[in-house]
Amino acid sequence: MSTALSRPHVASTSSKLTLVLGVASLLGLAVLLVFSFVLTDPDQRVFERGADLEPLLTGQGDAVRLLYVHFPVAMVTYIAFTLNAIGSIAVLWKKSTWWDNTAAAAAEVGVLFCGLTLATGSIWGRPIWNTWWKWGDVRLMTTTILFLIFIGYLAYRRTMSDSRVRAKRSAVVGLIGAINIPIVYKSVDWWQNRTLHQQSTLRNRSVEDLTLFTMIFGMVVFMAIFAWLMVHRFRIGWLEHQTETVGLEAAIIERRAQTSAAISDAVTDSRSSAETGSD
Amino acid sequence: MREIWALARKDLRIEARSKVVATQIVPFAMVILVLFGLALDADSRTLRDLAPGLFWVATLFASVLAIQRSIAVETISSTFEALRLSGAPAWKLFAGKALAVAIQLLAIETVLGLGIVVLYRSSFQDPVLIVTAAVAATIAIASAGSLYGVLAVGMGVRDTILPMLLLPIMMPVLVAATRAFGDGLGTAALNGWTWAGLLGLLAVVYATAGALAYAVVIEDT
Numbered sequence: 496m497s498t499a500l501s502r503p504h505v506a507s508t509s510s511k512l513t514l515v516l517g518v519a520s521l522l523g524l525a526v527l528l529v530f531s532f533v534l535t536d537p538d539q540r541v542f543e544r545g546a547d548l549e550p551l552l553t554g555q556g557d558a559v560r561l562l563y564v565h566f567p568v569a570m571v572t573y574i575a576f577t578l579n580a581i582g583s584i585a586v587l588w589k590k591s592t593w594w595d596n597t598a599a600a601a602a603e604v605g606v607l608f609c610g611l612t613l614a615t616g617s618i619w620g621r622p623i624w625n626t627w628w629k630w631g632d633v634r635l636m637t638t639t640i641l642f643l644i645f646i647g648y649l650a651y652r653r654t655m656s657d658s659r660v661r662a663k664r665s666a667v668v669g670l671i672g673a674i675n676i677p678i679v680y681k682s683v684d685w686w687q688n689r690t691l692h693q694q695s696t697l698r699n700r701s702v703e704d705l706t707l708f709t710m711i712f713g714m715v716v717f718m719a720i721f722a723w724l725m726v727h728r729f730r731i732g733w734l735e736h737q738t739e740t741v742g743l744e745a746a747i748i749e750r751r752a753q754t755s756a757a758i759s760d761a762v763t764d765s766r767s768s769a770e771t772g773s774d
Numbered sequence: 775m776r777e778i779w780a781l782a783r784k785d786l787r788i789e790a791r792s793k794v795v796a797t798q799i800v801p802f803a804m805v806i807l808v809l810f811g812l813a814l815d816a817d818s819r820t821l822r823d824l825a826p827g828l829f830w831v832a833t834l835f836a837s838v839l840a841i842q843r844s845i846a847v848e849t850i851s852s853t854f855e856a857l858r859l860s861g862a863p864a865w866k867l868f869a870g871k872a873l874a875v876a877i878q879l880l881a882i883e884t885v886l887g888l889g890i891v892v893l894y895r896s897s898f899q900d901p902v903l904i905v906t907a908a909v910a911a912t913i914a915i916a917s918a919g920s921l922y923g924v925l926a927v928g929m930g931v932r933d934t935i936l937p938m939l940l941l942p943i944m945m946p947v948l949v950a951a952t953r954a955f956g957d958g959l960g961t962a963a964l965n966g967w968t969w970a971g972l973l974g975l976l977a978v979v980y981a982t983a984g985a986l987a988y989a990v991v992i993e994d995t
Contacts, residue, residue: 587990640942640945643942644942644943646938647935647938647939647942650935650938651925651935651938651939654935657994660994663990663991663993663994664925664990664991664994667921667925667987667990667991668922668925668939670987671918671921671943671983671987672943674979674983675943675946678946678976678979679945679946682945682946682949682950682972683949685968685969685972
């Protein structure tokens with residue numbers, strides 16, 4: 496144990512897997528940019544609407560390109576928070592450190608992606624909805640409240656030093672946050688009962704094949720980035736856990752060794768001085 | 775039921791003697807009402823229209839203090855251990871603590887209710903709806919608060935964390951209670967009883983979650 500501690504360079508979060516995953520993610524991101532900005536066309540569709548409304552509604556133009564990022568990061572956000580909920584259940588059920596670490600990593604990466612979802616959505620909303628922010632839009636409000644709940648979760652994790660207590664209590668906070676998601680969704684839905692968000696365009700197949708491909712490719716790329724960050728964050732958490740438990744034990748053993756060495760030195764000294772004295 | 779009431783009565787008796795809620799938290803809630811009046815230019819029409827939201831924001835802020843006080847009476851003299859030694863199941867301990875908080879919150883809300891009538895010129899058009907919504911919202915706040923209050927104590931947890939844990943999950947309660955009061959105070963044309971129903975559902979959800987989770991979290995206080 497003390498050998499491992501004396502060689503801190505061994506404690507790295509990278510491996511061949513993360514190297515491959517990282518390079519693949521970055522290359523994928525570059526390819527996604529080419530697809531989003533060069534190969535796909537701006538949204539120039541024209542929709543016919545009822546006679547009482549403005550008769551024609553044009554598509555989103557170049558702003559549609561932002562959705563190749565916004566939609567995948569939003570999906571990854573929800574996957575991350577679902578993973579946190581699964582991890583929290585596993586912690587309470589099996590008292591597993593591995594799952595606690597997974598839940599913590601998922602929450603942290605999830606908050607990052609949630610922030611990106613809000614930011615990209617806001618930038619997209621400016622030209623399309625003509626506003627940065629829309630109170631009452633059910634998905635925007637749900638995502639915002641989710642963002643705040645999980646910032647609270649991360650802040651809460653940082654307040655405790657005992658890893659066993661932290662795991663258990665954070666699991667309760669994470670689960671109550673998760674229970675709250677459908678409640679928030681439903682209450683905002685009732686509150687304003689309107690959304691500016693478009694309904695699923697993928698389902699009714701009104702998009703072109705290349706647009707659809709870019710969207711799905713974006714999902715794959717951001718899932719890879721998510722996995723890459725998760726592995727690193729999980730390993731950091733694991734090393735922190737090792738420092739807390741193994742590190743403390745090693746420090747105690749080392750200290751005891753020093754103390755017993757000092758005691759035996761003192762005993763030897765006193766014996767030799769006693770012998771010298773008797774001579 | 776006797777154990778729950780005994781525990782709630784203990785907290786209420788401590789309050790009757792220490793008067794922390796009466797002399798600090800209720801005046802704090804009134805200060806918030808006055809601050810809103812000053813910040814919003816004291817236009818009586820605006821204040822009357824916004825009264826439901828301002829009332830519930832003031833209540834939520836005051837509830838953070840009331841919950842911190844409810845937990846402090848146990849931690850100051852380390853009596854959480856004594857509560858656990860009493861042999862009562864964890865859910866009863868939870869119910870007792872939450873009941874005491876709920877009663878104190880209802881007292882705070884009564885004063886705030888008078889406050890909005892006097893300061894914001896509100897009028898209670900549907901008192902039954904107002905009282906029903908207030909009771910349901912109070913049970914939801916007291917339940918979630920009593921659980922999070924315990925989560926925010928002991929084992930080196932900093933007590934500054936409570937508002938950041940509690941207030942985001944109370945947003946559905948804020949939305950529903952504001953709508954119900956909007957109808958009850960006649961400032962919004964909507965069906966307040968639907969929102970009171972949602973508040974009832976929220977009260978059940980948070981009370982159940984608190985009762986189930988209390989056993990897990992009280993172990994390490």
